[in-house]
Amino acid sequence: xxxxxxxxxxxxxxxxxxxxxxxxxxxxxxxxxxxxxxxxxxxxxxxxxxxxxxxxxxxxxxxxxxxxxxxxxxxxxxxxxxxxxx
Numbered sequence: 001x002x003x004x005x006x007x008x009x010x011x012x013x014x015x016x017x018x019x020x021x022x023x024x025x026x027x028x029x030x031x032x033x034x035x036x037x038x039x040x041x042x043x044x045x046x047x048x049x050x051x052x053x054x055x056x057x058x059x060x061x062x063x064x065x066x067x068x069x070x071x072x073x074x075x076x077x078x079x080x081x082x083x084x085x086x
Contacts (some may be wrong), residue, residue, distance in 0.1 A: 031074045040067045045084050 033041065036057075043053045050064045057064075068080075077083055 033071065033074060037067055037071050037074070040064060041071055041083060044068070044071075044080055047084075 039057065040053060043056065048056070050061045050068070053059075054061045054064045068083075071083065072078065075083065077085075
């Protein structure tokens with residue numbers, strides 16, 4: 001819980017405690033993938049490499065790598081193999 005000093009009330013300062021929002025284990029995984037991220041994930045699940053995905057979508061391998069980084073964060077996975085299980 002965070003504590004904040006509220007403004008003076010009757011000549012004295014009072015402390016106010018505000019509740020912190022609860023963060024569940026599914027908070028990040030609840031984020032939706034963009035249509036392009038979903039398309040990249042589908043191709044990863046099909047077993048394509050970054051280069052093959054890039055060629056198919058007409059994007060650079062660096063762009064595919066960036067998409068994969070965001071996908072990993074949103075799905076809370078660490079690698080391609082974990083993505084294939086999603």
